[in-house]
Amino acid sequence: MSDQFEPVIVGFLCNWCSYRAADLAGTARIKYAPNLRILRVMCSGRVDPQFVLQALLNGADGVLIAGCHPGECHYVNGNIKTLRRFTLLRKTLEQWGIEPERVQLLWASASEGTVLAAAVDRMTEQIRDLGPLRWSQKVLNGNGAAHPVAEEA
Amino acid sequence: MTEKQNSPAGQEKVGVYICHCGSNIAGTINVDEVSEWIKGNPNVEVSRNYEFMCSSTGQELIENDIKEKGLTRVVVASCSPHMHEKTFREATERGGLNPFLFEMANIREHDSWATNNKEAATAKAKALVNAAVERVVHHKPLEKIPVDIDPKTMVVGGGIAGITAALELAEAGHHVYLVEREGTIGGHMAQIDKTFPTLDCSACILTPKMVDVGQNENITLLSYSEVESVDGYIGNFNITVRKKARCVDEELCTSCGICEEKCPQKVVDNNYGAGLSYRKAIYRAFPQAVPGYPVLDKENCTYFQTGKCKVCEKVCPTNAINYEQEDQLLNFNVGNIILATGYDLFDARKIPQYGYGRLPNVFSSLEFERMVNASGPTGGHILLRDGETEPKTIAIVHCVGSRDQNHNEYCSKVCCMYSLKFAHLVHEHLPEAEVYNYYIDMRTPGKGYEEFYHRLLKEGTHFIRGRVAEITDADRKPGEEGKLIVQSENTLLGVQQRNPVDMVILSAGIEARHDSEKVSKLFKMGCDYDGFFNERHPKLAPVSTMTDGIFIAGACQGPKDIPDTVAQGGAAASQVAKLISQGTVMMEPVRASIREDECSGCRICNNLCPYNAIEYDEEKKVSHVVTALCQGCGTCVAACPSGVIDGAHFTNTQILAELEGILWDMPTEMTVMEEV
Amino acid sequence: MTENGKPKLAMYWASSCGGCEISVLNIHEHILKVDEVFDIAFFPCIADFKVKDVESYPDGYIDVCLFNGAIRNSENEEMAHLLRKKSKVLVAFGSCAYEGSIPALSNLTTKPATLDTVYFDNPSIDNPDRVLPQISSQVPEGNLTLPEFYNTVKSLDQVVDVDYYLPGCPPEPEQIWAVLQVVVGALTEGQPLPPAGAVVGAGTTALCDECTREKREKTIERFYRPYEIQPDPDQCLLEQGIVCLGIATRSGCGALCPSVGMGCRGCYGPPEGVYDQGAKMLSAIASVLDVGDESMEEAELESLIQDAVATIADPSGTFYRFSMAHSILRRVKNGKGAA
């Protein structure tokens, strides 16, 4: 690969809108940055802030949460809860010196393949400018191994 | 790069199958490399790549390996799960494993098709496949949830789509509630004079079907009614319908029509009459209305406005008039819903340069339909707004509000054809008149459509290729006085033309209902940017929606002509009939559940569920999930502050394992640096 | 077993306030039982021991070591390693040892910023020569050394293996006594010990379990600082807009703070099954923020939510007051953040 820094972005995409938007982007052969690695959740409302933090701890340079547009949520308003959480999470992350570009929320309907692709390109560029995050390596440097989030019994 | 194994070695025997999809995947991703590499994951027992995993041979690979190699988990890396998850789950099941012990990695839509960078694509594929393996290890066997289908169906919208769907189901012996907003069923088709390209009379083919609806005892017709609320899920919807007060007692009314006749209050009929004719304050849209009872329009009724009049009450032979009548809220349980809510015509006033609403002799297409209709205000005579003069020259403007970024980007599909029909009708009614059709592109795909175009060419219609720029009554030179001047470029000549005519017809496009967004939310289903309802799959599931048990038919899904609309009505009906005859459906077991013994009863989750699936037990002081109501979104799981809600098939362990797997190449070991 | 055959008890304070020691002594007359059962091997707060004494013990000499305080500097860490080596059972005692607690709030800033505040930018400081403590400094008498001040505060289990966690700031005396009884039982009558790594002296569910306030469906339009409103004495504080971490905090204290009208601060750490207390708290209360709905324009929606969220003054400090060191990310990005 080229020497330029290639950010790794983890995407939590909702099954009904944004994941399908990504499908559509592919089907339409829209080329965009290969830096996004997608996990599917049924609804953006499933995204537990712990996942976002864990992704950053595990080395992601950025996290994208994508859901249906407000009002178009397959589960009526799961995405509204996502927006509420995201707003508070972002405020917290800013206190922690994590640039807002690194954790983004995107609305993309199933028909908006182009929107999703464009957003990924934009985010990749923004994070490329910010440089690597690589939390455990660059921030915790030598504070012991990562604790996995405990799972329900 | 170091490989991180986060699941205990040999915990499970995973079979990994990487699909080439011809060259769709293999062309960009080095599938051999990936399938070789993933063998490094201690849980992977078998790793193969094959040209077409979805082929029967491909599926047999899976089945055999499960049997012979004793696989306990299966991962297929190929297309989107929305394409083939079902296929491979079934293969897994045939192999003898629970279908949910399968996971899919989307390396086509999300990878090979999304980039040309082979190296990056291959690296990404590794991450996605590894993620799937790490995840599948934590999968638990799940059983689908059977749901009984209530054989009754609700059809919303009494246009030709709804009528067709209702009749199909009713004739199959299933009960249907047909809900219509207006006083009568019939929809737009009832307004139309002739239908293209066969030119058979719209009313003649529609009214018999309307009568059938009225007479079929399997159909409960709820006219002048609107859906108020929708609860439940496939098989068990609970719907509240508001039956608006029409101030007429349906038991007593004999549809004799005297009230209408005697009513002193005349108002413009903006609905059925397209604003070109008048109706009374108590009225039936048209004589063949079904049901035949009139509707009293309170806004325009003299009695309701001034407290005096009551003529209708006086003249009614059966005392059917009831001013005190109130809206009724009726409740229905149905198993399935078909939405056939139709379309609105584009409002040509939004394009002021065409002068509609300002220049009297500019007409909308629906106005013209009414005018040319024998039952219309002019008895079928084509006249100018003065109601007397016959036009000698008529311009028909295509693409009004369609193919226009300023309004609707899409092509409305039917305008070219109905514009041709208009031209023909003019030739028929006014043989002397000259007709000019202004078009951008002539779009006549469909059986007999192009032939109809050729017929019009023979009939002497003038076709000018060019979108009309403006229509004005400001004459510039002799010959233009008192005319409407249609200004455009004749793009085939490359010259600007001014064409003085007597009448202009604007072929306005088809739009989603003004309230379609509200409706789509009411039924918890999506609609697209333009307001048309989203089908589940544009090719393979055109009448299904993302919501099980809700189907769509006709123009509410997108612009359509009558044949397509009728076809969809039938299609939707057969989809429902299929479910009814199945009796039960199996629903995804992706559901939330609360570990009550660990619940602290904080009640955070209680009002998060849009389906009210979470209940609080006052006795035990804990919350629990009503599985049948849960739709599996997982919002409560993410919210539960004590982490005691499990989201089946999307558990924290599964997602976190997937997360670690997808970031396998990220350095997490700490390089000890100088403390800052 | 040694001379008098009594099991050996140690208690050490790393970066802590001493409250844990007090609360051990708060078990009242039971302390006599402790003395009767145990032989104190190391307890700087109540008896004079030197490190070299501990060093002189054979490995595993101490049966139970109650280690309180966070790992703030190199000395804390050395002591942690030493005591781990010398102890059979090492208990992370109290919130600091368990999850960093108040000392770990400095993970919300950086070492330079902390030193700045302590030694320079501070009204009560007069330090014209900008003198900073040095790890080693030469004086006529020889070389003086000080422990190294870390950039990041760690929990005990981030530097050594820990057998049990006893949460609380401080742990409740009766809980301490209960735990000691178990240990005593194990040592004297050979009763079973809880599984290693367990959180002892606390419940498993969230605090609401113990809280007697009436709970309804949660809809919160905005949050208030405690001084801003007079809360209803019987209703759930969170529902009244007072940030109460009870929903995301392990029970065990008997819901002390809520019972007196103060929102739970979360000192007992997350309940079983939750790793990052702050993130969970954040997720939960954001979810029930009752502002904005799907019918709104996106812009309007966002601003409404912005405003509501703005009523939470300091999310990190509030949600991670006790658990910063033990949270997923543990600290702010170096050089940035709330300094």
Add this chain to the structure above:
Amino acid sequence: MTHTLTSRPSTLLDQVIAETPGKAINLKTCLQCGTCSGSCPSGPDMDFTPRAIFSMLEAGMDEKVLKSNTPWFCVSCYYCMVRCPQEIPITDIMYTLKRRAIEAGYYHNPSKEKAPEFSETFCDFVENYGRSFELGIAMRYHLRYHPVGAMKMATGMGRKMLSKGRMDVTPTRIKNITQLKSILTKAKELGGQE
């Protein structure tokens, strides 16, 4: 005569899109519907209608485009722009074509096109005084390029204007002309890079 399509049609097309601010990229989506040309007040006097120009750009007939009077006859009424169903910034594209034509030196043909000269004369004054100066512009422009017009000007319009006191006899110069000049000089350098 037959026009042979060059491999990738117009280089000019891409340049125009690149140099025009706004959504000029929409030019690629032109439907050839003719709304622009139908709306154009001066359309009848153009060598090619705007729509035809766009088609020619697509076809790579760059020289023909630049030699045409079409852009110069644009009166900047913006009707085409508000009516265009593809939201193509047509008027702005016409400006770009004018600049291109000047660069290409394609406009000094004997035909009736006087626009470029007019524009240039106008700009000379603006650059030297910071204000426009009708009389000067008109006189110089006519004398330099259209002596006949100059006479008309002097006898007709010019006299009228002066008589009504609606035209200055001497140009006004802004105070800080040096500032303006340095701005414009810098701007020209940068413009050169385009």
Add this chain to the structure above:
Amino acid sequence: MKYGYYPGCSLEKNARAYHVSTMAVAEPLGIEFVEVEDWNCCGATEMMAIEKIPAFALISRNLALAAKQNGSTNLVAPCSACYLNLKKADHYLAEDKGLRAKVDTALEAGGLSYQPGTINVQHLLETIAVDIGYDAVEERVVKPLYSLRVAPYYGCLVPRPATMQSFDDPEHPTSLDKILQRLGATVIDYPLKAQCCGGHMTQISEDTALELIRRLLKNAADCEADMIATLCPMCQLNLDAYQDAVNAHFGTDYQIPIVYFTQLMGLAFGIPAKELGFGKEFVSAQPALDKITEEAPKPVRTRGRGKQKAELPMPTQLEER
């Protein structure tokens, strides 16, 4: 209210009447105009045709000066071309990063800088119709323009400022109509109210220009307009100064005075005609002004049609945006 004021070259001399009448009505309307110090020409429609960056730089200097000058962030331009150029520059600078970078450097060379969006460019008509409001205008009327048949003429650039949203309808603006109605005038539904006056074509191809001008005059005459009210110096000049040329060229005999709407406002506000720049126009407005009556005229249907019984209903007008 305080407003920045950018007169533009025309108002200095040829459209002096516009300037003085604007100043005259400003006071009663409670507007305080602060002229931009040492402003320069906006480049009209010409600069953009020669070089893009200099053209934008030229305009931006004015924006920069206006922004520097403490007063109001609203900048009012009575000239349509100036209005468009200023508004457009501000818009594109915000939209096009590359362009902005270049213009910034150019401005720096002159020790200036401009942050797009700081200045809100308004046309005088917008200021009066939107900010001041029709009611406020009506309140000031002391001598209504009864019986004066006026054709409101907007021209191009105010209703259609390029890709930007106008405060009025791009095809059928009505704000000037409403103002004139409040002045008591009989306002004609002027079909060509937003058509082109010929712009600079008078200089480039007179034939083209004269035809464009003729259309406007003819249509106004057909509507029996006593005068045409404009809001743009270029429109005024073309329709006024070239009217005899049109008559000569087409053998017509139009005598339609072209006045600025601010002049009519001034009259209605009771300001003496001479203080409003009347008399500067080539086609004298006096005959038209003489038609003004004390009493309001009997209501006459403007371009309306008698209602026959057979007549079909008309679709209602779309309610005002």
